[in-house]
Amino acid sequence: MKRLANWLSVGLLAALVGISGPSVSGSIAALAQTRSAWDTYKLRLAILARQQGVRPETVAANVPGMSINQSAIRMEATEPGAATTSTGQVFAISPYLRRHVTASMISRGRANYYDHYNALRSLEQRTGVDSAVLMAIWGHETSYGEVTGNYDLLEALASLGYYGRRREFFESEFIAALKLIDQGVPRWRLKGSWAGATGYPQFMPSVALRLRADGDGDGYANIWNDELDGLASIAMYLRDAGWKANVAWGVPVRVPATLNRQAIVSRVIAQRCPQVFRRHSRWLTMREWRSLGMVPLGRSLPDTELAFLLEPDGPGSTAYLLTANYRAILDYNCSNFYAMSVGVLADAIARR
Numbered sequence: 001m002k003r004l005a006n007w008l009s010v011g012l013l014a015a016l017v018g019i020s021g022p023s024v025s026g027s028i029a030a031l032a033q034t035r036s037a038w039d040t041y042k043l044r045l046a047i048l049a050r051q052q053g054v055r056p057e058t059v060a061a062n063v064p065g066m067s068i069n070q071s072a073i074r075m076e077a078t079e080p081g082a083a084t085t086s087t088g089q090v091f092a093i094s095p096y097l098r099r100h101v102t103a104s105m106i107s108r109g110r111a112n113y114y115d116h117y118n119a120l121r122s123l124e125q126r127t128g129v130d131s132a133v134l135m136a137i138w139g140h141e142t143s144y145g146e147v148t149g150n151y152d153l154l155e156a157l158a159s160l161g162y163y164g165r166r167r168e169f170f171e172s173e174f175i176a177a178l179k180l181i182d183q184g185v186p187r188w189r190l191k192g193s194w195a196g197a198t199g200y201p202q203f204m205p206s207v208a209l210r211l212r213a214d215g216d217g218d219g220y221a222n223i224w225n226d227e228l229d230g231l232a233s234i235a236m237y238l239r240d241a242g243w244k245a246n247v248a249w250g251v252p253v254r255v256p257a258t259l260n261r262q263a264i265v266s267r268v269i270a271q272r273c274p275q276v277f278r279r280h281s282r283w284l285t286m287r288e289w290r291s292l293g294m295v296p297l298g299r300s301l302p303d304t305e306l307a308f309l310l311e312p313d314g315p316g317s318t319a320y321l322l323t324a325n326y327r328a329i330l331d332y333n334c335s336n337f338y339a340m341s342v343g344v345l346a347d348a349i350a351r352r
C-alpha cells in the first residue's frame with residue numbers, strides 16, 4: 001500500500017487529475033531517472049487512459065500495481081507474424097483438418113448444439129447467422145469453453161505494449177480493457193490469451209466493448225461464463241462482418257480438367273492479410289461456375305449467389321466454392337485453414 005501511495009504521489013496523480021502536455025512529459029522524464037522503465041511505462045498508460053476517458057478510480061485501482069508479464073512478451077517475440085509467412089508455399093489442409101475437426105470436436109459440438117437448440121434457433125432468427133457455425137467457432141476458439149486463457153489481460157496487454165513491437169495496437173486494447181472495467185466487468189474476470197483475446201468468443205477488448213451481446217435475455221452481456229452470451233456475441237461479430245442469412249459458407253465442388261485458372265484469377269489486392277486472399281479466385285455467380293463445368297458435391301447454392309474458388313491443396317484435390325459468409329469467418333480469424341476448418345466442423349455438427 002505504501003508503494004502504491006508513493007507511486008501515486010509521484011506520477012499517477014498527474015494522470016488522475018487529467019494533466020497533459022509538457023508538465024507531464026517532464027514528470028515522465030523525472031520518473032525515468034528514478035524509477036524502473038516499467039514504472040515509467042505504466043505512467044504513460046495511466047495518462048493515455050485518462051486522456052481517453054477511463055475513470056480515474058479505474059486507473060488508480062488497476063494500473064499502478066501491474067507486474068510485467070514476461071511470458072506474454074516471449075510468446076509475442078516468437079510468434080511468426082502473418083506477413084512473414086508469405087512464402088507462396090502451399091501447405092496441405094488435410095493434416096490441419098484432422099487435428100481440428102476430430103471426432104471429439106464433432107461430438108462435443110453436437111452435444112452443445114442440441115443442449116442449446118431452442119435458444120440457438122431463436123438467436124438464428126434474430127441475427128440470421130447459422131448457429132452450427134457459431135458452435136464451430138466457439139469450439140475452435142476455446143474447445144467449447146474449456147480453454148479461455150489464464151493471462152491477466154491488463155498485465156499481458158501492458159507488457160506487450162511495453163515490449164513495443166505492436167505498441168499502438170496493444171495500448172489501445174489495454175485502454176479498451178480498462179473501459180470494460182469502467183462498465184462493471186470485474187478485473188478478475190478479464191483473463192485471456194497471451195495476446196489479449198478474452199472470454200468464450202476470444203474477443204480482443206475493443207471488440208468486446210463494441211459487440212458483446214446478451215444471448216439469454218438477463219440484461220448482461222457476459223461473454224466470460226454465459227455460453228449463450230458468448231454465442232450471441234460471436235453472431236454479432238459475424239453479422240457485423242457481413243454475414244448473409246440463409247446462405248451456406250461454401251460447398252465442395254468437383255473442378256473440371258478443362259478449367260482455365262488464369263481466367264478466374266482475382267485482380268483485387270486485399271488490404272488485410274493479402275496472402276490469405278491471394279488464394280481466392282474472382283467472384284462469379286453459381287450459374288457462371290456451373291457453366292464452367294463446376295459440379296457442387298452435396299448441397300448447392302442458388303444460381304444467383306456469388307462465390308469464389310479455393311483449392312486449398314492445389315489443383316486435383318478437393319476444391320470449394322465459397323461465399324460472403326466464408327469471408328465473414330475469415331474476418332474472425334484471417335486464415336484459410338481456420339475458416340475452412342470452422343465450415344467443415346459446422347457441417348459435421350449440423351449433419352443429422
Ligand SMILES: [Ca+2]
Pocket residue numbers: 213214215216217218219220221222226229
Ligand atoms: Ca446474458
